[in-house]
Amino acid sequence: MKKTLSTLMIASAAGMTGTASAAMVSAPVAYEIAGQAYEGTLVYDDAVKDKRPGLLMVPNWMGVTENATKKATQVAGSDYVVFVADLYGKDIRPQNADEASKAASTVRADRAMMRERVNAALEVFIAQADSVPLDTDNLAAIGFCFGGGAVLELARSGTEIKGVVSFHGNLDTPDPEDAKAMRTPVLVLHGADDPYVPEEQVQAFQQEMRNAGVDWQMNIYGGAVHSFTDPTANMPGKAEYNPVVAERAFAAMRRFLADSMAR
Helix, strand or coil: CCCCCCCCCCCCCCCCEEECCCCEEEEEEEEHHHHHHHHEEEEEEECCCCCCEEEEEEECCCCCCCCHHHHHHHHHHHCEEEEEEECCCCCCCCCCCHHHHHHHHHHHHHHHHHHHHHHHHHHHHHHHHHHCCEEEEEEEEECCCCCHHHHHHHHHCCCCCCEEEEECCCCCCHHHHHHHHHCEEEEEEEECCCCCCCCHHHHHHHHHHHCCCEEEEEEEECCCCCCCCCCCCCCCCCCCHHHHHHHHHHHHHHHHHHHHHHE
């Protein structure tokens, strides 16, 4: 697996506290990248003792929040260990859309930095296998909106894991030639009417994947716009929760991951 040049400091996951379900655990994990403090969240079902696959999860532009932890808990269930990655830094916790836009734009403007941070979070996640039932031979990454674009950049960086899944994420990249480094299967789950990821971007992404010979899939959901998996999204016609499409998309994710991890 490709390593970053980041200096990591991994905090102990001891002292974990339970979430809504008595068996579900969520714990902060502190680490450093190039001297800057970050803090992600580790989520798993403590009642299941067998090792299980790991999912690095990059949340939407709001970053590491209570809502992101809730989503990670739902995704994890008894099937996965999930690590919610921090791509902003411990001291950057957006409180509104304007702050989130600024934080996300700063990271998206520097794709090398984005790749460094998401790869560093993956390394931190792998290191948790000493204290949680994580199968490091079966790792994948998922992301939502901003996070969907981030996990695609993880793949474009050449990191080899079992798969990456982008939910209503940005598909653009400064250099489509970078896709030739991709060694990880890709699933993109996209709303057909997403105004933030227009058809031209979709077509450009598909051509990028074809040109690079990537193992890729794309599900396009009619009647869905941006943020269709986010129950808090309420901008009709722009960013809006769609429970039917969300259920279909998560089912597609699970099928894709089961297939990828079986290989």
